[in-house]
Amino acid sequence: MAARRYGADMILAPSNKLIAHLDMNSYFASVEQQANPALRGKALGVCAYLHESGCIIAASIEAKKQGMKVGMTVREARLQVPGAVFVENDAAKYRAVTSKVFSLLRELTDKVEHYSIDEAFLDLTGWYRDAAEASWALTRVRARIKNEIGDWLRCSIGIAPTRFLAKTASDFKKPNGLTIIDRENLDSILVQLQLEDICGIAKKTRRRLERLGIMTLIQMKNHPIGNLMHEFGMNGYFWWCKLNAIEFEDVVMAETAMPKSIGHSYCVPKQTNREGKVLPVLMRLTERAGSRMRKLGLRASLIYVSVGFANGPEKRGSFWQPQVGSGLHIRFPEPVDDSFSLLGAASQLFQDIWTNEQVNFLSVTFSDLSSPTNQIRFNDAAISYCNTQERRIRASRAADAIRDRYGSAVIVYGDMMRLNKEAPDRIGFRKVEGLEMQ
Ligand SMILES: [Mg+2]
Structure with missing residues (x-):
């Protein structure tokens, strides 16, 4: 196909920002090794559940060298790395360390984005003259992480004019690397990367790119943007901007980065079914998500419950794989955040979905989130509703405060009393997570 040139007069200016990614x-695994010196220098796998079919969610540097990968089961990891040590993840511990690291980063700039539990973007524009000065400041932060938080903790740092290039730079040398990408060395970095290193490009898209004569990222960078957009739409535009150091997304500060939904999920073991604890587990997930939502000052208009059945038609593979059987939602007449409304709705949805079958997956999600408004209501029914609602909200917040101080087990509702270790606190590591104790 003859190449058509588009947008020759399109003006897109390269970014002059100073962005860092840590x-x-x-x-x-490093936090576990920091906490327990006996684990240091050992092949260590941190798993979702300490069970042969539990999934590895982090591997120590020593374990990675021997081929242990995130996503393996404990059984597979043990076969790959004989003699490896495994520990169950401890979400509270990781959040506590992350809070300390991020508070050091906030000393560098007012714009710190908590991108995930172990990653942050910093907009250093205006705070430092150039990348060299920024790298000096970040090297000092790295030394402070080592001296003040833990000598076993390592981090890699990238500095560049855009978020994409800063993240690419921090990936460039691990562990403990510091890489600067600027317009001068951009091509020499891109030449070492593959087309698939850009988010959204896999085998199929690579073949389409190759048909356009684009074999490398440098060729894509120098390709007319209009032609890329003609072939790939907005994706083509974003790829081209990324490679040409043009910024199209800002560093989002923590206080403005409000989630669109909040929820929790759990793979339910057979034992929990046998003991009739499935509904109490759902209550625990609902209460935990509700507590997080209240701490962010949000209310939900919609609750969605999903239940996966072990023998359902969608079952694939082994028992522990989460399979969504069916889901239902309730839309509240007014946004709510109190435990009573949320637990009542979750329980009702579960009863509507459940058919006495064995359950292997549960999830609860609150969405259409909003901040409370101070609307004035006039009629008596509305005032009475407000009073009841107000008491419920105050009771829920009081329970949150007591749990924060004395632990999550001190206040539970009804059947949750029967729960023991089911549905432990877990960590989400690819999303912006609240760092407060859950
Ligand atoms: Mg990491």
């Missing part, structure tokens, strides 16, 4: 290396 990525903690082998984070959960």
Whole structure:
């Protein structure tokens, strides 16, 4: 196909920003090794559940060298790395360390984005003259992480004019690397990367790019943007901007980065079914998500519950794989955040979905989130509703405060009394997570 040239007069200016990306290396495993010196220097796997079919969510640097990978089961990891040590993840511990690291980063700039539990973007524009000065400041932060938080913690740092290039730079040398990408060395960095290193490009897209004569990222960078957009739409535009150091997304500060939804999920073991604890587990997930939502000052208009059945038609593979059987939602007449409304709705949805079958997956999600408004209501029914609602909200917040101080087990509702270790606190590591104790 003859190449058509588009947008020759399109004006897009390269970014003049100073963006840094800090990525903690082998984070959960390093924190575990920091906390327990006996684990240091050993091949360590941190797993979702300490069970042969539990999934590895982090591997120590020593374990990675021997081929242990995130996503393996404990059984597979043990076969790959004989003699490896495994520990169950401890979400509260990782959040506590992350809070300390991020508070050091906030001393560098007012714009710190908590991108995930172990990654942050910093907009250093205006705070430092150039990348060299920024790298000096970040090297000092790295030394402070080592001296003040833990000498076993390592991080890699990238500095560049855009978020994409800063993240690419921090990935460039691990562990403990510091890489600067600027317009002068951009091509020499891109030449070492593959087309698939850009988010959104896999085998199929690579073949389409190759048909256009684009074999390398340098060729894509120098390709007319209009032609890329003609072939790939907005994706083509974003790829081209990324490679040409043009910024199209801002560093989002923590206080403005409000989630669109909040929820929790759990793979339910057979034992929990046998003991009739499935509904109490759902209550625990609902209460935990509700507590997080209240701490962010948000209310939900919609609750969605999903239940996966072990023998359902969508079952694939082994028992522990989460399979969504069916889901239902309730839309509240007014946005709510109190435990009573949320637990009542979750329980009702579960009863509507459940058919006495064995459950292997549960999830609860609150969405259409909003901040409370101070609307004035006039009629008596509305005032009475407000009073009841107000008491419920105050009771829920009081319970949150007591749990924060004395632990999550001190206040539970009804059947949750029967729960023991089911649905432990877990960590989400690819999303912006609240760092407060859950
Ligand atoms: Mg990391």
